[in-house]
Amino acid sequence: MTDIVTTPALPPETASRSLFQLAALRFRRNRAAMAGCVMLVLIAMFSFLGPHFISHSYDQVFPSYVSIPPSFEPRPDASSLQDVIEGVAGRARVELKEFAVEGQTFTATVTSDKPIDPRATRYFDRANEFDSTQVVATENDGKTLKLTGSVSREYFLFGTDSNGRDLMARVMLGGQISIAVGLLASLVSLSIGVLYGATSGYIGGRVDNVMMRFVEILYSLPFVFLVVVLVVFFGRSFILIFLVIGAVEWLDMARIVRGQTLALKRREFIGAAQALGLTDWQIIRRHIIPNTIGPVVVFVTVVVPKVILLESFLSFLGLGVQAPLTSWGALIAEGANNIQSAPWLLIFPAIFFVLTLFSLNFAGDGLRDALDPKDR
Structure with missing residues (x-):
């Protein structure tokens, strides 16, 4: 009769870790x-x-929006467009008769005592609020112009x-x-x-x-x-x-x-x-x-x-x-x-x-x- 000798089981080998791996492990445990x-x-x-x-670059200047506070609402708002277009009409030396905004499109009627140069639409495009202004109708021998264009709305979150x-x-x-x-x-x-x-x-x-x-x-x-x-x-x-x-x-x-x-x-x-x-x-x-x-x-x-x-x-x-x-x-x-x-x-x-x-x-x-x- 012989005795059966059993050898204790060896623990499984664990993969060694480098100093960098140990440092990375300690760093990941630090929540802060x-x-x-x-x-x-x-x-x-x-x-x-x-x-x-x-859409804005860091050096782009908006003369109509100087020192305005941050807001999630687009600029300009509907209440300020009337004042803006009246100012543009004054610079163009024409009189504003009608103005309406529907969505992103505006229509306006301007008159003058003399025939209006169609190039006066440039004054509207120079404003930050309007873009792509064009003449759609001419009346009264060129003394009345009907204009249409798009309202350019900008967001200034900061x-x-x-x-x-x-x-x-x-x-x-x-x-x-x-x-x-x-x-x-x-x-x-x-x-x-x-x-x-x-x-x-x-x-x-x-x-x-x-x-x-x-x-x-x-x-x-x-x-x-x-x-x-x-x-x-x-x-x-x-x-x-x-x-x-x-x-x-x-x-x-x-x-x-x-x-x-x-x-x-x-x-x-x-x-x-x-x-x-x-x-x-x-x-x-x-x-x-x-x-x-x-x-x-x-x-x-x-x-x-x-x-x-x-x-x-x-x-x-x-x-x-x-x-x-x-x-x-x-x-x-x-x-x-x-x-x-x-x-x-x-x-x-x-x-x-x-x-x-x-x-x-x-x-x-x-x-x-x-x-x-x-x-x-």
């Missing part, structure tokens, strides 16, 4: 961070895809500014410029600051001392003076804006990364990497920079709205985005000057700016928690 990312995507779609779905431009189209354009400048300038400051700060903090000694003194020298230079010098040498352009801002904002990034590097270079895993014979650049690239990602990501989410404000400051001085181009910061500055007469000029760009700010903060906190080496 995911909500912030969804909001950022919606704002980006509104800014970059929205202009393709509206209202218009003091120049009669659609605020929604300008908010979309402002989002394009503000988001692009914020991200590109932050990318420039991230690339320079992380590499500079990690190198300075890890090497230390005289190299660190010289590199930090250089940073302090740049801190002492006036920001506006630096921008003016660069504009004089390279000319005014959109690319120069984010290059200048990024070239200044990297100073804070370098200091933050240097402080993190000074704390990391004394850790055991850095000593183990040195014992394995890794070069300084390999240690900086593989161990120092990845372990500073958490604070750096959070700082980047703070830099983006700061860059947007800096861009609006440059535009106010005439060194940034020039009219008819605009940005959220420039729209907010314009709306603040007209807050009593036209508060919607401030409300709508401020809403998008604040939503972007909160979304970046929530996304940054989620990225910090997901990329924190202590949670791995």
